[in-house]
Amino acid sequence: MPEPHGALAQQFEDLEQQHESATLGMWLFLITEIMFFGGLFAAYAVYRSTHPEAWHNGSRHLDVVMGGINTAVLISSSLTMALAVRAAQLSKKTALLANLALTIAFGAVFLGIKAIEYHHKLEAGLVPGRFFTYVGPDLDHLQLFFLFYFIMTGMHAFHMVVGLVVLAVLVVMTLKGRLLGDFYKPVELTGLYWHFVDVVWIFLFPLLYLIGRHG
Amino acid sequence: MSTHSAASYLNASHGIASWLFTRDHKRIALLYLISLSLFFALGGMFAGAIRLELLTPKGNLMSDATYNKMFTLHGVVMIFFFLIPSVPAVLGNFLVPLMIGARDLAFPKLNLLSWYLYMAGALLAVTVAVTGGVDTGWTFYTPYSSTYSNTNVMATAAGAFIAGFSSILTGLNFIVTIHKMRAPGLTWFRLPLFIWAHYATALIQVLATPVVAIALLLVMLERGFGVGIFDPKLGGDPLLFQHLFWFYSHPAVYIMILPSMGVVSEIIAAFSRKRIFGYDFVAFSSLAIALLGFLVWGHHMFVSGQSMYAGLVFSVLSFLVAVPSAVKVFNWTATLYRGSISFDAPMLYALGFIGLFTIGGLTGLFLATLGVDVHVHDTYFVVAHFHYIMVGGALFGYLGGLHYWWPKLTGRLYPHTWARLAAAIIFLGFNLTFFPQFLLGYLGMPRRYHVYPEEFQVLNVFSTAGASVLGIGYLMPLIYLLWSLRSGAKADSNPWNAKGLEWQVSSPPPVHNFDQVPTVTEEAYAYAPADKGGS
Amino acid sequence: MSTHVASVRLLLTIFVMLLALTATTVAVAYFDFGRVNIVVALSIAAFKSALVVLYFMHVRYGSRLTWVFAGAGFLWLVLLLVFTFGDYLSRPWESVTAW
Numbered sequence: 001m002p003e004p005h006g007a008l009a010q011q012f013e014d015l016e017q018q019h020e021s022a023t024l025g026m027w028l029f030l031i032t033e034i035m036f037f038g039g040l041f042a043a044y045a046v047y048r049s050t051h052p053e054a055w056h057n058g059s060r061h062l063d064v065v066m067g068g069i070n071t072a073v074l075i076s077s078s079l080t081m082a083l084a085v086r087a088a089q090l091s092k093k094t095a096l097l098a099n100l101a102l103t104i105a106f107g108a109v110f111l112g113i114k115a116i117e118y119h120h121k122l123e124a125g126l127v128p129g130r131f132f133t134y135v136g137p138d139l140d141h142l143q144l145f146f147l148f149y150f151i152m153t154g155m156h157a158f159h160m161v162v163g164l165v166v167l168a169v170l171v172v173m174t175l176k177g178r179l180l181g182d183f184y185k186p187v188e189l190t191g192l193y194w195h196f197v198d199v200v201w202i203f204l205f206p207l208l209y210l211i212g213r214h215g
Numbered sequence: 216m217s218t219h220s221a222a223s224y225l226n227a228s229h230g231i232a233s234w235l236f237t238r239d240h241k242r243i244a245l246l247y248l249i250s251l252s253l254f255f256a257l258g259g260m261f262a263g264a265i266r267l268e269l270l271t272p273k274g275n276l277m278s279d280a281t282y283n284k285m286f287t288l289h290g291v292v293m294i295f296f297f298l299i300p301s302v303p304a305v306l307g308n309f310l311v312p313l314m315i316g317a318r319d320l321a322f323p324k325l326n327l328l329s330w331y332l333y334m335a336g337a338l339l340a341v342t343v344a345v346t347g348g349v350d351t352g353w354t355f356y357t358p359y360s361s362t363y364s365n366t367n368v369m370a371t372a373a374g375a376f377i378a379g380f381s382s383i384l385t386g387l388n389f390i391v392t393i394h395k396m397r398a399p400g401l402t403w404f405r406l407p408l409f410i411w412a413h414y415a416t417a418l419i420q421v422l423a424t425p426v427v428a429i430a431l432l433l434v435m436l437e438r439g440f441g442v443g444i445f446d447p448k449l450g451g452d453p454l455l456f457q458h459l460f461w462f463y464s465h466p467a468v469y470i471m472i473l474p475s476m477g478v479v480s481e482i483i484a485a486f487s488r489k490r491i492f493g494y495d496f497v498a499f500s501s502l503a504i505a506l507l508g509f510l511v512w513g514h515h516m517f518v519s520g521q522s523m524y525a526g527l528v529f530s531v532l533s534f535l536v537a538v539p540s541a542v543k544v545f546n547w548t549a550t551l552y553r554g555s556i557s558f559d560a561p562m563l564y565a566l567g568f569i570g571l572f573t574i575g576g577l578t579g580l581f582l583a584t585l586g587v588d589v590h591v592h593d594t595y596f597v598v599a600h601f602h603y604i605m606v607g608g609a610l611f612g613y614l615g616g617l618h619y620w621w622p623k624l625t626g627r628l629y630p631h632t633w634a635r636l637a638a639a640i641i642f643l644g645f646n647l648t649f650f651p652q653f654l655l656g657y658l659g660m661p662r663r664y665h666v667y668p669e670e671f672q673v674l675n676v677f678s679t680a681g682a683s684v685l686g687i688g689y690l691m692p693l694i695y696l697l698w699s700l701r702s703g704a705k706a707d708s709n710p711w712n713a714k715g716l717e718w719q720v721s722s723p724p725p726v727h728n729f730d731q732v733p734t735v736t737e738e739a740y741a742y743a744p745a746d747k748g749g750s
Numbered sequence: 751m752s753t754h755v756a757s758v759r760l761l762l763t764i765f766v767m768l769l770a771l772t773a774t775t776v777a778v779a780y781f782d783f784g785r786v787n788i789v790v791a792l793s794i795a796a797f798k799s800a801l802v803v804l805y806f807m808h809v810r811y812g813s814r815l816t817w818v819f820a821g822a823g824f825l826w827l828v829l830l831l832v833f834t835f836g837d838y839l840s841r842p843w844e845s846v847t848a849w
Contacts, residue, residue, distance in 0.1 A: 010727065011312075011319035011396070020813075021321045021395045027816055028387045031823035032425045038827040039429035039459050042834050043444075046455050049838060054450075064776065071772050079765040082756065082806045089755045129440040140443065140450035147442055151433070188808075195806045199799045205772075206791035210779035214787055394815065422826045458834045509829055513837065524840035525833075 019185055026189045030196050033159075037200055040155065044148050044207065051141040058145030059212030061126060063117060067209040070113050071201065077106030078198045085191045088184035093174065096187070100171050103194070107164050114157055121146070149208055156204060159197045166190050223626065223723040238323035239726060244309035245624070246330050251305060252693075254296040254337055259689065261289035266648075266682040269675050274665045282665035283350035284366065288343075290353030295375045296337040298609050299467060302474035303385055303420075304333070306616045307413045309624060311389055313717035314407050316398025316735065318727045321391040325384050332381035340374025343367045352663065354464070357445035357456040361437040368438060372431045379424045379431075382470070386420030389413050398716070400735035407715055407739045408497055412477025415501040419466045419473075419508065427463030430456060454519060461512035469508040472572075472604060473501055475612020476543055479565045482619050483547050485713040486562035487554025490740040493546045500539035507536045517588045526585055533583035540576050544569060559711075560634035564615030567642045571607025575600055578653065593663075596656025602649045614641070614692065621696065622706030626723040629699040633691060641688035647681025714740055754811035764805045771798050 012018040048055045084099035118127075125133030128147045136142065170190060173179050179187055224241045234242055264285045268276045277285070308326065312319050320326050343349050347367040351360040360368050393414050397406070433444050434456065443449020445456045484491050491497055513521055513529030547569055556562070578600040581587045591597060618638075622628055651674040656662075660671050667675070709718040716733055717724075775794040783790065804810040809820050 009323075011317065011321065011323065013732070017395055021391050023812075024394060024815060024819070025322060025387060025391045027819045028390055028421055031819060031826075032383050032387070032421055034425075034823040034827055035422055035830075036425035036429050038830055039426040039462075041827070042830050043433070043455055043459065045831060046452065046458075046834060046838055047450075049835070050452065051450065068772065068776050072769060075765065075768045075772065078768075078802060078806055079761060082761050083758070086756055086758070086761070089753060128442045144443065144450045147444060151436065192807055195802050198806075199802050202798045202802070203792075203795045206775055206779070206795050210775065210791055211788060213779040214782035422822070426830065454837070455834075458837065462830055462834075509826070510833065513833065516837075522837045522840040523844055525837035528836060529833075 015182065022185055022189060023192075026192050030192060033196060037152075037155070040148070040152055041203070041207075044152065047141075047144055047148065048207075048211075051144065054138050054141030055145050056212040057136075057138075058142050058149070059209065061121075061124070061146075062149070062209045063120070064209050064213065066113050066117050067205055070110050071205050073106050073110045073113070074198050074201050077103045077110070078195050080106065081191045081194045085184065085188050088179050088187040089181075091180040093177070093180060096179065097171065097174050100167055100174065100187075104164055104167050104171070107160055107167070111157060111160060111164075114153065118150075121150075152204055152208070156197065156200055159200070163190070163194050163197055166193070222725060223721065224726050225626070225723050227726045236327070238319070238327055240308050240312050240320050240323065240326060241624075241724060243326050243330055244305050247300060247304040247308060247333070248624075250330075250334060250337070251297055251301060254292055254341075257341065258289055258292035258297055259686065261285050261292065263682065263686060265289060266679040268665050269667070270679045272667050272669045272672050272675075277665065279665050280350065281348075283352075283663070284344075284348035286663060287349050287352050287371075291340055291349070291371055291375065292337075293605075294353055294467075294471075295378050296333070296340065298471040298605060299378075299382055300333060300385070301471070301609065301613045302478060302616060303389070303413060303416055303470075304330075306478065306613070306620060307389065307416075307474060308385070310620065310717055311392055311410065311413060312396070313623075313720065313724060313728055314410055314715060315393065315396060315401055316716050316729060316733045317392060317396040318729060318732075320388045321396060322384075322388050326388055329381040329384035329388075332384070333378055336374040336376070336378030336381065338374075339377065340371050343370045343374070346370070354460065355431065355434055355456075356460075357434060357437070357453045358447065358451075361434045361444070361456075362446050369435055372435050376428055376431045376435075379428045382420050383424045386417035386424075389417040390421065393417075398733050398735055404495065404498070405735055405738050406498075407477075408480035408491060408494070408501075409474075409477035411498040412473045412480070412501045415505040416470050416473045418502075419470050419505050423463040423466040423470075423509070426459055427467075430459035430463070433459075454516065454521060457516050457519060457521075458512070461515045462509070465512040465515060466505070466508040468604065469504055471609040472612075473504060475568065475609045475616070476501065478612040478616035478619070479547065479568050480543075481713075481715070482561045482565040482615055483550050484740040484742070485619070485711050486559060486565070487551050487556050488742045489550050489554045490738070490742060491546060492549035492552075493542075494739070496542050497546050500542040503539035504536060507532065507539065511536060511583075514583055514588070517585055518592050523585075530583055530585050534580065537576065537580055540572075544573055544576075558635070559618075559631060560638050561615045561619035561711075563635060563638035563642070564611045564618065567638065568608060568611040568615065571603050571611065571645070575603030575607055578603065591656055593661055594656035595652040595660050595662055598662050599649045599652035599656060602652075606645055606649070611641075614638075617696075618692075619711070620717070621699070622710045623717060623722050623724070625700060625703075626706050626721075627699045627703035628706050628710060629695050629703055633695045637688055637691035637695070640684060640691065644681050644684030644686075644688045648678050648685055649681070651675070651677040651681070714742060754808055756805065756808070760805065764801050767801060768798055 008015055008018060012021070080099045080102040084096055084103060087095035087099055121127055122131060125131065126146050128143045128150065132143050134142070167190065170179065170187060173186070224239055234246065237243060264277070265282070268274065268282055274282070349366045349368055349371040351364050351368055355368070355372060393410060436442070437444040437446065443451045445451045445453050447453060480491055480497060511529055511533040513525050514533045517526050578596070582591065582597065582600060618634055655671055655674050658671065660667055706722045708721050710722070716735070719733065720728060771794055775791055778790055779787065803820065809816055
C-alpha cells in the first residue's frame with residue numbers, strides 16, 4: 001500500500017521522529033561513503049609515498065584548467081543545491097524548480113568536461129590496460145597513477161550520475177506539487193548527498209591535479 | 216495475557232507474495248532464517264568434504280585443486296553468507312524493534328532490500344561452486360586472486376561485495392532505530408544488553424564494510440582489466456590489499472561474535488533469574504570491543520612482510536582486546552553466582568559459549584604474541600582458535616538464541632529433552648573436532664593442504680570423528696524445530712517467565728508488535744530474587 | 751524540529767569563499783615549498799570541506815548526534831590512514847631489509 005508521500009509511516013510516532021531518523025540514516029550512509037572513498041584515498045596515499053616521482057609526473061599530465069573549471073562548476077552546483085533546500089523549506093516552488101534545474105545543469109557540465117578530459121587521456125595513450133601506449137620512463141608506476149586517477153574520478157563521476165538521477169526525480173516530484181514546506185525532507189537528504197560528492201572532489205582536485213605543479 | 220491473538224504476524228496475510236514483499240521486520244527475519252539455514256547446510260557440506268579428505272594422510276578423495284576449492288567455498292559461504300548475517304539478520308531483525316518497544320525498524324523497505332541484496336550476493340557466489348569453483352581462500356589474497364588464479368574469482372568477489380551492502384543496510388537500520396525509536400522511559404541504561412551488542416555491531420558494519428567493498432572492487436578491476444593495482448610486477452604492493460582487507464575482516468570477527476555475546480547476556484540473566492552483574496561494564500565492553508577491534512588488524516600480517524614496528528604496535532593493541540572480552544566473561548560468571556539456575560537448552564548453549572569463547576580468546580592471546588605467532592602461523596592452531604571463536608562462540612550464541620526465542624518466533628514449544636541432548640552432542644562433537652587441531656597445529660601441521668605426514672593421522676581421525684558427531688548434532692535441531700512447527704505445544708507469551716518487552720506481546724507477536732507503545736519504568740533484567748523460573 | 755533555514759547571504763558568502771580558496775590552492779601549487787606543498791594543499795581542501803559540511807550541509811546547526819556521527823566518519827578514516835602508514839613509514843627503520 002503506497003503511502004502518500006511525506007506522510008507519517010506507521011512505524012513512527014510523529015513526523016519529527018521520522019525526519020530525525022531520515023537525517024541520521026543519511027549521515028550514516030555518508031559515513032559508509034567516507035570509508036568507501038577512504039579506502040581509495042588510503043591506497044592512493046600509500047602509492048604516492050612509495051612512488052613520489054611517478055605521482056609527480058602523472059599529475060603533470062592532467063589539465064589544471066579543466067580541473068579548476070570543474071571545481072568551480074561543482075562548487076556552483078553545491079550553492080544551487082543549498083538554495084534548492086532553502087526554497088523547499090520556504091515553499092517557493094519556482095525557486096525550487098530553478099535551483100534543481102541549475103544543479104542538474106552544473107552537474108551535467110562537470111561530467112561533460114570530465115568526458116573531454118578522459119578522451120584526451122585516451123588519445124595520449126594514458127588509459128591503463130591495453131590502451132596504455134604512452135612511452136616514457138617508469139611506465140609501470142605512471143600507469144599506477146593513472147589507474148588511481150581513473151578509478152577515483154570514475155567512482156566520483158558514478159556518484160554524480162546517481163545524484164543527477166535523484167535530482168531528476170525531485171524535479172518531477174516538485175512539478176507534482178510535493179516537496180514543499182513540511183515535505184522538504186527529500187530535498188535536504190539529496191542535498192547532503194550532493195554536497196558530500198562535492199567534498200570528495202575538493203580533495204581529489206589537489207591530490208590529482210596539483211601535486212606535480214611545482215618544481 | 217492473551218496466548219494467541221487471531222492476527223499474529225504469521226497469519227495476518229497469506230501467499231508467497233505476502234512474504235517476498237513484506238516489510239514486517241519479523242517476516243524478514245524468518246526469510247533470513249530460512250535462507251541462512253540453507254547456506255549453513257551448504258557450508259557444512261564443504262566442511263564435511265574437507266574432514267573426509269583429511270581422514271587419511273594421502274589425497275584419496277579429491278585432487279589438491281578440488282581441495283583448495285572446498286576450503287575456499289567453506290570459508291566464503293560460512294563467513295560472508297552465514298556468520299556475518301546470522302544473529303543480527305535473524306534474531307536482531309526480529310527482536311530489536313520488539314525489545315525497544317517499536318512497531319518496526321526505522322526503514323522497513325531498506326530492511327527488505329538488504330535481504331534481496333544478501334540473496335543476490337549469496338546466490339551469485341554459490342553458482343561459482345558449479346562454474347569452476349574458486350581457490351583463493353576466503354581472504355582473496357593478491358596477487359594470486361587478481362592475477363594468477365584460474366578459477367572463478369570474479370563472481371565470488373562480486374557476491375561478497377553485494378552481500379556487504381546488505382550488511383551495511385542492516386547496521387544502518389539498527390543504529391537509527393536504536394537511537395530514535397526507543398519506547399518512552401527506555402533510557403540507554405535500561406536497554407537489554409542484546410541491544411547494546413547490536414548497536415556496537417552495527418557501528419562496525421557501517422564503518423568497516425565499505426573498506427572491504429573497495430578492496431574487493433579493486434581486485435575485480437585488476438583482474439578484469441589486467442592492470443596492476445596490487446601486483447608487485449606492475450609496481451603495486453600486495454600488502455596494501457591485506458591492509459584494506461583486514462581493516463574490515465578483523466572487525467568482522469566482532470560483527471560475528473558481538474551479537475552472540477548479546478544473546479548470551481539475555482540467556483544468562485533469564486536462566487539465573489538475576490540482573491547481569493556489572494551491567495554498565497558489559498554494555499560498555501561491547502563498544503570497547505568494537506573500537507579496539509579496528510586497531511588490531513595488522514596481527515593477521517605478522518609474517519607477511521609488514522614492518523616489525525607496526526607488528527609490535529598491533530601485537531600490544533591485540534592484547535588489549537582481551538580486557539573487554541574478559542570483562543564480559545567474568546561478569547557472566549559472577550551473574551551465575553547464587554543465581555537460581557535452570558539448565559534448559561538455551562542455557563546449555565550459553566554456558567558452552569562462555570567456556571569455548573574463553574579457550575578461543577586465550578589462544579588468541581598466544582597468536583597475538585609475535586614470537587609464538589611466527590611458530591604457529593598458518594597452522595591448524597589458527598584454524599582451531601578461529602573455530603573456537605566462530606563456532607564455539609558465534610554459532611553457539613546463534614543456536615542458543617534460536618532456542619531461547621523460538622517460542623516467540625513461531626508460537627510453538629520444542630521438546631526440551633531433545634534440545635538439551637542436541638546441545639550436549641554439539642558441544643562434545645565440536646570439542647572432539649577442533650581440540651585435536653590445536654595439537655596438530657602446535658606440532659606443525661599447516662592448514663590448507665590435502666595431504667599430511669602419517670604421524671598426524673591419529674589426531675586427524677579424532678577430528679573427523681568429531682565432525683561426524685557435530686553433523687548429527689546439527690541435524691537434530693533441524694528435525695525437532697521443524698516438527699514443533701506443526702506438532703509442538705503452543706507457547707504462551709512468556710514461556711521462560713523472562714523479563715523484556717518482547718515477552719509482553721503474544722507469541723507469535725501481532726503484526727505491529729504493540730497496540731499501544733509501552734512505557735518502561737524499570738531496568739533490564741529486573742528479576743525478583745525469589746522468582747523461580749518457569750519450565 | 752531541527753529545521754534551520756540558511757540565509758541567502760550566508761550561502762553566497764560560503765560560495766565566494768570556496769571559489770577564492772580554489773584559486774588560492776591552484777596558485778600556491780606552482781610554488782615549490784618541498785614537502786610543505788602537500789600540507790598546504792590538504793589544509794586548504796580540509797578547510798573548504800569544513801565550510802561545505804558546516805554550512806551547506808547544516809551540521810553547524812545540527813543536533814549533537816549529527817556532529818558525533820559526522821566526526822566519527824572522518825575519525826575512522828584517520829584510523830585507517832594512520833595505522834596503514836604506521837607500517838609503510840616504519841619499514842625503512844628495520845635493520846633487516848628482507849626475509
